[in-house]
Amino acid sequence: MTRNRYTATAIGLHWLIALVLIGLFGVGLYMTGLKLSPQKLQIYSWHKWAGVTVFLLVLARIAWRIGHPPPPDPAGMPRWQVVAAHGVHHLLYLLMIAIPLSGWLMSSAKGFQTVWFGVLPLPDLLDKNKELGDLLQAVHKFLNYSLAGLVLAHAGAALKHHLIDRDDVLARMLPISRFLDKNR
Amino acid sequence: MIRRLILSTSVSALALGGMPAQAVEYGTLQAAKSSVALTSKQMGVAVDGHFKKFNATISFDPAKPTAASARIDLDLNSVDAGSPDANDEVVGKPWFNVKVFPTASFVSSSVKALGGDRYEAIGKLNIKGKSQDAVLPFTVKQDGSSATFAGSFTVKRLDFAIGEGAWSDVGTVANEVQVKFNLVAAKK
Numbered sequence: 001m002t003r004n005r006y007t008a009t010a011i012g013l014h015w016l017i018a019l020v021l022i023g024l025f026g027v028g029l030y031m032t033g034l035k036l037s038p039q040k041l042q043i044y045s046w047h048k049w050a051g052v053t054v055f056l057l058v059l060a061r062i063a064w065r066i067g068h069p070p071p072p073d074p075a076g077m078p079r080w081q082v083v084a085a086h087g088v089h090h091l092l093y094l095l096m097i098a099i100p101l102s103g104w105l106m107s108s109a110k111g112f113q114t115v116w117f118g119v120l121p122l123p124d125l126l127d128k129n130k131e132l133g134d135l136l137q138a139v140h141k142f143l144n145y146s147l148a149g150l151v152l153a154h155a156g157a158a159l160k161h162h163l164i165d166r167d168d169v170l171a172r173m174l175p176i177s178r179f180l181d182k183n184r
Numbered sequence: 185m186i187r188r189l190i191l192s193t194s195v196s197a198l199a200l201g202g203m204p205a206q207a208v209e210y211g212t213l214q215a216a217k218s219s220v221a222l223t224s225k226q227m228g229v230a231v232d233g234h235f236k237k238f239n240a241t242i243s244f245d246p247a248k249p250t251a252a253s254a255r256i257d258l259d260l261n262s263v264d265a266g267s268p269d270a271n272d273e274v275v276g277k278p279w280f281n282v283k284v285f286p287t288a289s290f291v292s293s294s295v296k297a298l299g300g301d302r303y304e305a306i307g308k309l310n311i312k313g314k315s316q317d318a319v320l321p322f323t324v325k326q327d328g329s330s331a332t333f334a335g336s337f338t339v340k341r342l343d344f345a346i347g348e349g350a351w352s353d354v355g356t357v358a359n360e361v362q363v364k365f366n367l368v369a370a371k372k
Contacts, residue, residue, distance in 0.1 A: 039350075112231060113230065118228030118229075128232075
């Protein structure tokens with residue numbers, strides 16, 4: 001029965017990470033345009049703290065996935081879709097690792113050490129350097145827009161599986177699948 | 185880096201009549217080797233900055249340290265507070281208000297020897313139209329033809345109304361700002 005579903009841990013991490021990432025993306029868009037204020041400093045700090053947190057969650061998700069392989073692709077999926085689906089998943093993981101790293105390095109290059117929740121200092125791997133800071137900011141932005149595009153493709157494909165192919169690809173990742181799981 | 189140091193030797197040199205032969209007085213400031221840095225704390229994170237321009241007048245005779253005197257003037261327009269954002273903000277009215285108060289200064293009134301190479305300069309800190317008593321601990325390292333006066337002290341920014349209004353919340357930018365000076369003076 002559970003063979004065709006993701007584990008509860010994988011499902012929990014997937015949706016938690018999704019929520020935090022969407023929130024961080026929105027906050028990131030909003031905060032960069034703000035005039036300097038105490039509130040701006042607070043928002044930037046929370047953005048960094050949440051970014052470190054999501055990085056750790058992604059590592060946990062990857063570690064879990066290694067020990068708990070996802071359910072197989074539905075039978076009869078065209079070859080190109082299998083390749084595209086797996087390619088997108090790999091890129092999603094890659095970006096979810098690369099984006100927090102780029103943010104952390106950007107912060108270092110701009111002269112602001114990241115101190116997780118104001119308590120745990122992360123090492124500054126880069127010295128303060130304005131040009132490098134600006135470059136890393138551009139990289140962080142580019143990676144984020146790439147992730148946003150991939151997330152849309154990922155969600156679109158899941159909906160297509162559910163609504164058009166009428167298979168269990170979406171249902172097996174939903175926390176509650178009683179009404180959606182076509183295998184029951 | 186544009187660091188302009190001017191040293192005027194106002195000097196107690198006149199009082200040196202009966203000094204032992206090895207007594208040397210230090211005075212002429214070496215610009216390239218000197219610095220005045222500041223560290224603020226934002227959301228629990230130390231952010232380093234510095235002043236690019238400052239003037240200093242130091243008179244120090246190792247044989248008679250308690251007769252030493254110092255005056256340090258900081259050009260507040262030359263502050264690098266750590267980021268372009270902060271540099272735009274910190275010269276404004278809620279912070280230094282440089283249009284009205286372009287300079288901050290420390291003027292010593294006495295110097296106490298604490299033993300070894302450690303001393304204390306007691307005097308007044310003048311920032312943004314406000315004057316407060318201050319004690320600056322410092323060490324003196326003599327190295328042949330020059331001496332290094334180094335020390336650090338903490339300024340409580342709200343004592344001088346630095347960061348008014350919304351910025352007076354010390355949970356975001358801490359009240360304590362660390363100032364670290366390293367002034368190198370040549371033998372006169």
